[in-house]
Each structure stands twice: as structure tokens, then as C-alpha cells.
Amino acid sequence: MSLRVGSPAAGRVVALSAVPDPVFSQAMVGPGVAVEPVRSKSDVVAPIDGTVVTLHPHAFVVATGDGAAVLVHLGIDTVKRKGEGFELHVVKGEEVRAGQRIVTWDPAEVEAAGFSPICPVIALDASAEVLADLAVDVDVAANDVLFDWSR
DSSP states (O other): OEEEEEEESSEEEEEGGGSSSSSHHHSSSOOEEEEESSSSSSEEEEOEEEEEEEEEEEEEEEEEETTTTTEEEEEEEEEEEGGTTOOOOOOTTTTTTOOOOOEEEOOOHHHHTTTTOEEEEEEEEGGGGGESSSSOOOETTTTOOOEEEOO
């Protein structure tokens, strides 16, 4: 079975190694890619169908019924903003569909505040070998495919 993981935001897809945080760039959390988001106020959407199992203003995890979980992290060190600039549209425990709006934010405003707005999209508890067709160095719209996760 393959799980299609969509982009949470419009922007340019880059390799995880480009993320200015070793936890992500060295894939300590898991494999995936990152999206350098378009610098305008925009919605961030669910990468897969599932349940919102973790929800912070700056990060969320959506998990499928069979345990596949995808982490979306909005920017680097943005936890320090204590939710400022992030508007949540769902609650923890809510069932969501791929492409459904989760949070609204402004990457330009995050960048102006001194933080990288890059968005790692991570397959949790996975090995790099199970990810295929990684979109890298391409422009994507929200919900375009970033990679396929063989389960």
C-alpha cells in the first residue's frame, strides 16, 4: 500500500538537508522533504487523510487509521512565537481530509520576525527507503504530491 503525501503549502520543495535545523536536516525525526513557502498569508493544509493527533500553532501531526503519521512543522524555532501569527482551524482529535485547511499563517511575517519559514514535512517512524518519488527542486501548490510512502 502506498500513501500519497501532499504539500501543506504552496512553494518550492527542497531537500531536508536544506533545512537550517540539524534535527530536520539530518532526518533525526524522520525522512521527508521541506517546502520553502510562498511569502504571503496563506492556508496550510493537511498532507493526508487522517486524525489530527498533535496540534500546536506552529506544527501538527496527522495520522492514518493504520498508524502512518506525517509531521508538518511551520518554520524553524517558531515555537518561540507562542502561537503569534498562527490561526488554527481544527482541533486535536478532528478527522481531516488531505487538502483541508489546518492553520493560516504569513511566512513573510515569520521571516520578518527573524525565523526561517521553511516547512519540513516528515514521515514519522519511517525509513528513507520507504519514500519514493520525492518532489525536490520543483514548485508546488498546496496539496500537490510531495512523495509516496510505501506502507
